Amino acid sequence: MKVTLPYGGEKVSFEVDDDRFVKMYDPVHTPPAPDFAAEIERALDHPVGTPRLEEMITPDMRVNIIVDDGSRPTPIGRILPIVLARLEAIGVRDENICIIVALGSHRHMTAQELAERVGEQVYARYEVVNSEFRDPDKLVFLGKTSDGVDIYAYKRVMEADIRIGIGNLVPHPVMGWSGGGKILYPGVAGEDTVSYFHLKASLYNENLFGNSASPVRTMMEGWVDTIGLDFIVNTVLNSDLEMCHAVAGHYVHAQRAGVELAKHVLGCKVEKRVDVVVVSGYPADQDFWQSPKGMYAAEHALKGGSGGTIVLVSPNYEGVGPHPEFLQMMGRDDGDEIVKGIFDGAPCEGDALAIAVGNSMSKMRRRRRLVVVSNGVSPEEMALCGCRHYPVEALQQAVDDAMAQYPDATVAAVSNGAETFLYQA
Incomplete structure (x- = not known):
């Protein structure tokens, strides 16, 4: 049979014998909300855990x-025009509203990209800025966590009486699910604070993708309390990126309610585990910093706690991404020792965030055989991180080679890998 997967804005295909192919793990299509604006208004009128x-x-x-x-x-x-209309009705002046794009550790968005993101009319009327995570002059110290970590955040975020976060709910490799307080942490936190958090998270030796009880999220939410987030609006999108549900309110209680809705929209039951999973990194496929989310999703369909092969198909248009050092760390086996050494006072040599993410991904590399099919990264880069590389034109060869590693190999595929929640029957 022929199996087709997204590759950025294109489609790519491979063939496999019918008796070897188990399933295309795509969630059952959920129709979008019949009226987008009405669904956002409904969520705003009925917030979870907060007043309106x-x-x-x-x-x-x-x-x-x-x-x-x-x-x-x-x-x-x-979403923004609906929320802004509410603020206008309340009487909040335009000059008292600032829209901050939470970059985490991603690159700054250009003026054109910001205008496209928030809408031309909103961009022309309100102040819209990128967050800052690296410049110490633009960060503010907010105190320490319970375990003594300094918390820094983008100064502009704190210059307000009310903070509203807007995001989307999808499975996440570390947090279990996105949304909620993640818009603040790591969204607008300082680089050192973000790095410390990820370093701690990298010591967990399990795949937390889609785990609604992720201990890392619990830790994060304690840190968000220090910054303060008053209200959220979170959406649930189907595989066509159409909005099905919206939730609003408290950054913990509304997020949890939204996750339960998201599980039904993005969830797909694994009926039989396989030897090889071919997964598209879509829609988080702009670089190799984001696209491995598809690997985390795919792992839940592999046999056992180790072994098996994941074939990631992603264009990675922007290459490796903003933290290229993580490739080398992903290829190492001593990441935990390095991270623990940093906690014990050893100097952090290099990009701490790259060390953390690389250490997390190295554990998957040691559990599973990883293959990357992409024209956006090179064989040399993938060799650094312990992944086998094929150009997209050789997708069929990549699948055939992966299957050849196992007697009577079975195969599954995931077409929306970055946002599909696979769960066991």
């Missing part, structure tokens, strides 16, 4: 709205 915005905000307040960046599919440009 109209009960929280007065006309003299300064309001910061924190939104995710262009690496996420959240329909920010359609």
Whole structure:
């Protein structure tokens, strides 16, 4: 049979014998909400765990709205006008509203990209800025966590009476699920704070993708308490990136309610584990910093706790991404020792965030055989991180070679790998 997967804006295919192919793990299509604006309004009128915005905000307040960046599919440009209309009705002045794009550790968005992200009319009317995670002059110290970690965040985020976060709910390799407080942490935290958090998370030796009880999220939410997030709006999109549900309210309680909805939209039951999973990194496929989310999703369909092969198909248009050092760390086996040494006071030599993410991914590399099919990264780069590389034109060869590693190999595929929640029957 012929199996077709997204490769950025294109489609690529491979063939496999019918008796070897188990399933295309795509969630059952959920139709979008019949009226986008009405669904957002409904969520705003019935927040989970907080009063309505109209009960929280007065006309003299300064309001910061924190939104995710262009690496996420959240329909920010359609949500913002609805939220801003509410603020206008309350009487909040335009000059008291700032829209902050939470970059985490991603590159700054250009003026054109910002305008496209929030909408031309919103960009022309309100102040829209990128967050800053590296420049110490633009960060503010907010205190320490319970285990003594300094918390820094983008200064502009704190210059408000009310903070509203807007994001989307999808499975996440570390947090279990995105959304909620993640828009602040790591969204607008300082680089050292983000790095420390990821370093701690890298010591977990398990795949937390889709785990709604992720201990890393629990830790993160304790840190968000220090920054303060008053209200969220989170969406659930189907595999066509159409909005099915929206939730609003408290960054913990509303996020949890949204995750339960997202599981039904993005979830797909694994009925039989296989030897080889071929997964598209779509829609998080702009670089190799993002596209391995597909690997985390795919692992849940492989046999056992180790062994098996994941074949990631992704264009990686922007190459390796913003933290190229993580490739070398992913290829090492002593990451835990390096991370623990940093915690014990050893100097951090290099990009701490790259060390953390590379250490997390190295554990998957040691559990599974990893193959990358992409024209956006090179064989030399993939050799550094312990992945076998094929150009996209050789997808069929990549699948055939992977199957050849196992007697009577069985194969499955995932076409929306970065956002599909695979769970066991």
